[in-house]
Amino acid sequence: MSVPDTSAAREEILTRVRAALSAKGTHHARTDSPASRPSGIPESLPLTELFVERVEDYRATVVTCAPDAVDSAVAAALANVESTVVPSGFEHDVPGRVLREADVTDVRDIEGVDAVVTTATVAIAETGTIVLDHGPGQGRRGLSLLPDLHVCIVHAEQVVRTVPEAFTALRPSIEAGRPLTWISGPSATSDIELDRVEGVHGPRTLHVLLVEEPHDPGRTRPDS
Amino acid sequence: MSGSVSGTFVGMPKFPVAAREAVNDTQLRRNLGHATATIRGKRAAVVDEVEDWEAKRQQGADLKDDVLAHLDTYLLQLEERLVEAGATVHWARDAAEANAIVIAIARAKQATEVVKVKSMATQEIGLNEALEAAGIDAWETDLAELIVQLGHDLPSHILVPAIHRNRAEVREIFRREMGQVGRPAPDDLTDEPARLAEAARLHLREKFLRAKVAVSGANFAVAETGTLVVVESEGNGRMCLTLPETLVTVVGIEKLVPTWDDLAVFMELLPRSSTGERMNPYTSMWTGVSDGSAQSDGHTGVVSDGPQDVHVVLVDNGRTTVLADVVGRQALRCIRCSACLNVCPVYERVGGHAYGSVYPGPIGAILGPQLRGRQGAVEQSLPYASTLCGACFDACPVRIDIPEVLVHLRTQVVDDHRGRPSAEGLAMKAGAFTFAKASRLQKAQRAATTAGRLLRNRSRLGRLPWPLSAWSESRDAPAPPTETFRHWWNRTHDDLHEGEGS
Numbered sequence: 001m002s003v004p005d006t007s008a009a010r011e012e013i014l015t016r017v018r019a020a021l022s023a024k025g026t027h028h029a030r031t032d033s034p035a036s037r038p039s040g041i042p043e044s045l046p047l048t049e050l051f052v053e054r055v056e057d058y059r060a061t062v063v064t065c066a067p068d069a070v071d072s073a074v075a076a077a078l079a080n081v082e083s084t085v086v087p088s089g090f091e092h093d094v095p096g097r098v099l100r101e102a103d104v105t106d107v108r109d110i111e112g113v114d115a116v117v118t119t120a121t122v123a124i125a126e127t128g129t130i131v132l133d134h135g136p137g138q139g140r141r142g143l144s145l146l147p148d149l150h151v152c153i154v155h156a157e158q159v160v161r162t163v164p165e166a167f168t169a170l171r172p173s174i175e176a177g178r179p180l181t182w183i184s185g186p187s188a189t190s191d192i193e194l195d196r197v198e199g200v201h202g203p204r205t206l207h208v209l210l211v212e213e214p215h216d217p218g219r220t221r222p223d224s
Numbered sequence: 225m226s227g228s229v230s231g232t233f234v235g236m237p238k239f240p241v242a243a244r245e246a247v248n249d250t251q252l253r254r255n256l257g258h259a260t261a262t263i264r265g266k267r268a269a270v271v272d273e274v275e276d277w278e279a280k281r282q283q284g285a286d287l288k289d290d291v292l293a294h295l296d297t298y299l300l301q302l303e304e305r306l307v308e309a310g311a312t313v314h315w316a317r318d319a320a321e322a323n324a325i326v327i328a329i330a331r332a333k334q335a336t337e338v339v340k341v342k343s344m345a346t347q348e349i350g351l352n353e354a355l356e357a358a359g360i361d362a363w364e365t366d367l368a369e370l371i372v373q374l375g376h377d378l379p380s381h382i383l384v385p386a387i388h389r390n391r392a393e394v395r396e397i398f399r400r401e402m403g404q405v406g407r408p409a410p411d412d413l414t415d416e417p418a419r420l421a422e423a424a425r426l427h428l429r430e431k432f433l434r435a436k437v438a439v440s441g442a443n444f445a446v447a448e449t450g451t452l453v454v455v456e457s458e459g460n461g462r463m464c465l466t467l468p469e470t471l472v473t474v475v476g477i478e479k480l481v482p483t484w485d486d487l488a489v490f491m492e493l494l495p496r497s498s499t500g501e502r503m504n505p506y507t508s509m510w511t512g513v514s515d516g517s518a519q520s521d522g523h524t525g526v527v528s529d530g531p532q533d534v535h536v537v538l539v540d541n542g543r544t545t546v547l548a549d550v551v552g553r554q555a556l557r558c559i560r561c562s563a564c565l566n567v568c569p570v571y572e573r574v575g576g577h578a579y580g581s582v583y584p585g586p587i588g589a590i591l592g593p594q595l596r597g598r599q600g601a602v603e604q605s606l607p608y609a610s611t612l613c614g615a616c617f618d619a620c621p622v623r624i625d626i627p628e629v630l631v632h633l634r635t636q637v638v639d640d641h642r643g644r645p646s647a648e649g650l651a652m653k654a655g656a657f658t659f660a661k662a663s664r665l666q667k668a669q670r671a672a673t674t675a676g677r678l679l680r681n682r683s684r685l686g687r688l689p690w691p692l693s694a695w696s697e698s699r700d701a702p703a704p705p706t707e708t709f710r711h712w713w714n715r716t717h718d719d720l721h722e723g724e725g726s
Contacts, residue, residue, distance in 0.1 A: 003314070003328040010315035013477065013540045017296045020548035027550045029285070030625045033278045034618050054502065108433050108467060127495075127503035134514070140529040141466040141508075145459065163503075167488040174449050174484055177309060179514045179530065182507035187459040189367050190384065190499065195391075195417040200367060200425055201432070202459025202506060 054128025058185025060206040089136025107142030115149040133173035150203040236580030246574040266500025288557035305450025309512025319349035342366035343441025365460035374401035380576030438464035471531035493621035497561040542595035564616035586616035607633035676704035
């Protein structure tokens with residue numbers, strides 16, 4: 001059975017849309033609003049501090065390190081792990097048994113590997129979010145999905161404060177046709193009696209390595 | 225073994241009948257009361273954090289109105305971007321057409337099963353039932369949808385469809401049913417949510433890894449770039465969207481947003497409104513086919529990333545009818561957050577099943593009758609399933625004035641029935657007759673006050689005679705007074721009468 005041609009449906013739907021939009025009558029939208037309440041965001045918190053606080057709120061681990069200490073921080077994060085899958089273009093040393101992405105034809109073959117390390121594209125302080133665009137160092141999407149531990153390296157320069165700023169930063173990735181995965185803590189569900197439970201299908205542990213800015217660790221960055 | 229067992233809402237009783245039964249279910253009320261109170265608290269906390277929440281609500285409403293006002297243009301733009309990015313776009317006027325497309329795609333891949341990400345749109349079109357009839361298993365992978373499916377049940381909430389089940393029931397369902405359709409639940413399964421989630425993880429893992437075809441919905445579709453978005457918590461979305469070779473995404477035509485940057489405000493509005501989080505655990509965004517070219521790393525051949533055969537089914541199924549109603553069309557702004565359900569006093573007491581509809585709660589009461597038409601008893605009763613308290617409007621992230629649309633629909637239902645006798649119509653006619661002449665009103669008042677004197681020791685009347693009996697079925701009326709105001713005034717202010725003019 002071949003897939004039906006839907007051009008007739010397409011024409012009819014567009015015709016119906018146009019007819020609907022020329023329907024008579026006017027409607028004036030309501031303009032009142034509930035009184036606004038004061039915001040609770042500490043305006044003065046430095047970006048990276050806010051990011052760390054918000055990521056930890058999701059029960060993910062965050063470790064900060066200097067730019068020359070990334071390799072040892074990665075090793076520490078993978079201390080109890082037997083095997084790790086490493087994306088193409090990932091530039092740091094990974095200890096222990098390593099599976100390189102280039103040797104993986106079908107992503108499902110990595111089932112059983114304990115951990116994955118990736119870099120990221122942008123991070124959002126306000127919401128404690130990390131975004132991957134699956135470019136070099138980040139791996140195909142399945143790579144950061146199947147293992148139970150995801151170690152993610154975020155550079156302080158990659159952190160923006162708000163969601164709209166993140167969208168601006170991600171536009172080049174989208175225009176290049178890259179898929180995006182937004183990660184805010186480990187996988188979770190509240191479906192049973194609203195009791196939040198970590199770890200259903202994605203990595204049950206998220207370990208974030210925040211790399212300080214080079215030459216001047218601990219400096220508060222001016223907000224953009 | 226068929227995996228698709230969830231039913232549809234065909235033949236459900238109308239709201240007042242269903243509600244009466246539901247309010248007597250104390251366990252349901254306890255579950256719901258706890259659930260909705262918890263989510264309300266979480267939502268309030270994260271909304272308070274946002275400095276300009278009201279401005280964002282307005283922005284969301286304006287963007288959605290812009291999409292609706294130019295829907296044909298945006299749909300064409302979306303189609304063009306999707307095709308450029310390697311996706312195949314299909315259009316479906318109704319549920320039957322949409323289902324036929326999905327079945328045809330699955331058959332073309334010789335698939336006997338599909339894995340599904342939770343999607344209200346696919347529920348609306350009855351996709352699982354259609355796939356089952358075509359001999360294709362449809363495995364729900366969202367934990368709550370899995371619970372509903374294994375329990376041969378109906379969802380009762382947009383966001384947490386299994387909220388009417390407590391942990392002991394979930395354990396029972398898993399133990400009884402998992403083994404029938406795949407890996408059985410462990411023998412020592414307890415009812416702790418963490419253990420139940422783990423059982424689901426193991427049960428579904430094998431299905432994710434072997435599935436050839438996945439079906440999803442989309443929370444948003446960006447017209448400017450052709451990007452689709454799935455917002456989730458558990459990771460089942462990521463599994464379905466990236467592991468199988470073929471992906472079919474069913475999208476209602478109202479789910480568009482104009483540009484990439486416009487999507488930002490919705491990614492702020494949705495998580496805070498739905499689960500009361502600053503951001504949900506996982507959001508996947510993809511534009512057509514990803515060739516994973518970044519991973520080729522100098523080796524020969526490009527290694528692909530995710531499904532290489534991507535389909536998008538754009539579905540009308542009544543949305544253009546809603547669009548044609550200038551008052552009702554604001555319902556199409558809905559981003560399916562379920563904030564309105566969680567604040568609704570009616571929903572909290574009766575739950576989702578009482579609405580007899582895929583979309584329950586306040587949004588369901590205005591969307592259902594508009595999408596499906598007002599012929600059925602359920603659809604006619606839904607606009608009345610409300611006290612018009614307005615909490616839903618305050619909570620709605622895109623400012624849908626649900627009470628306004630409810631009243632608008634009520635007038636339509638009344639107009640539909642004009643000319644046909646009804647108890648309410650008769651009562652109104654009797655009232656109009658009585659008020660038309662002073663002498664008639666006086667006679668009626670005399671009768672009432674006589675009754676009042678006879679009922680002197682009663683302050684409330686539980687039951688009124690027909691045709692008011694329908695009204696008094698769930699309300700008490702005050703007993704009539706023993707004298708009218710006019711009579712009382714004349715009796716007690718006789719002196720004023722005399723003093724006039726002096």
